[in-house]
Amino acid sequence: xxEVTQIxxxxxxxxxxxxxxxxxxxxxxxxxxxxxxQDPGKGLTSLLLIQSSQREQxxxxxxxxxxxxxxxxxxxxxxxxxxxSATYLCAGAGSYQLTFGKGTKLSVIP
Amino acid sequence: ETGxxxxxxxxxxxxxxxxxxxxxxxxxxxxxxxxxQSAKKPLELMxxxxxxxxxxxxxxxxxxxxxxxxxxxxxxxxxxxxxxDSALYLCASSPQTGSGYTFGSGTRLTVV
Numbered sequence: 001x002x003e004v005t006q007i008x009x010x011x012x013x014x015x016x017x018x019x020x021x022x023x024x025x026x027x028x029x030x031x032x033x034x035x036x037x038q039d040p041g042k043g044l045t046s047l048l049l050i051q052s053s054q055r056e057q058x059x060x061x062x063x064x065x066x067x068x069x070x071x072x073x074x075x076x077x078x079x080x081x082x083x084x085s086a087t088y089l090c091a092g093a094g095s096y097q098l099t100f101g102k103g104t105k106l107s108v109i110p
Numbered sequence: 111e112t113g114x115x116x117x118x119x120x121x122x123x124x125x126x127x128x129x130x131x132x133x134x135x136x137x138x139x140x141x142x143x144x145x146x147q148s149a150k151k152p153l154e155l156m157x158x159x160x161x162x163x164x165x166x167x168x169x170x171x172x173x174x175x176x177x178x179x180x181x182x183x184x185x186x187x188x189x190x191x192x193x194x195d196s197a198l199y200l201c202a203s204s205p206q207t208g209s210g211y212t213f214g215s216g217t218r219l220t221v222v
Contacts, residue, residue, distance in 0.1 A: 004152070031208040031209070032208075032209070032210065034210060034211060036213070041198075041218065042215055042216070043112070043116075043200055043213045043214050043215035043216045044200065044202075044213035045112070045213075046112075046210065046211065046212060046213070049210040089153075091153075091211075093208050093209070093211075094208065095207060095208050096158050096160075096165055096166045096207050096208070097143070097155040097158060097166065097168075097207075098153075098155070098202075098211055099152075100152040100153040101152060102150075102151070102152050103152075
């Protein structure tokens with residue numbers, strides 16, 4: 001059974017800092033890995049999708065990497081802004097479902 | 111809007127009520143899902159439909175009953191719920207199972 005762990009559970013950084021969020025998964029036989037953002041009380045917004053054959057994906061200030069052999073993914077956020085404050089979730093896709101971590105709650109202080 | 115629309119956004123219901131949650135997607139996706147998000151717990155998969163056929167039922171109590179009349183619509187029928195069923199219920203769709211997911215904004219359910 002797939003298990004996804006995200007470290008740290010919460011992170012507070014000053015505006016402008018670069019930061020890395022970590023995700024680890026137990027079953028390397030994933031179809032893809034997806035990073036989401038969730039604002040309080042809201043749904044999930046997809047940030048980046050990395051297929052199992054890919055090593056990384058980039059979108060603007062975000063870069064996500066995937067290392068299936070070690071069961072790890074990272075989300076790098078460059079030049080953080082207060083608007084980046086949210087909970088970030090990673091999820092590994094199996095044949096029928098996404099398995100989620102508990103998320104990292106990010107606070108960017110102006 | 112992400113392309114996946116959920117209604118209502120908020121719902122308060124008594125333990126003896128019957129209500130339904132609705133999800134609609136116009137992305138041309140063939141798979142749809144219901145997830146439950148409770149406080150301090152990871153999102154939990156409830157049901158998976160692929161091409162209108164239920165392919166996964168994650169040991170969900172029978173007081174939750176899904177319905178997928180076509181590939182664009184998904185319902186979750188609720189009856190005789192318990193207070194511990196209060197949560198954010200999220201609908202998602204994907205081109206096919208195992209591919210990139212798009213989520214709706216969720217229905218915040220409170221059972222009193």
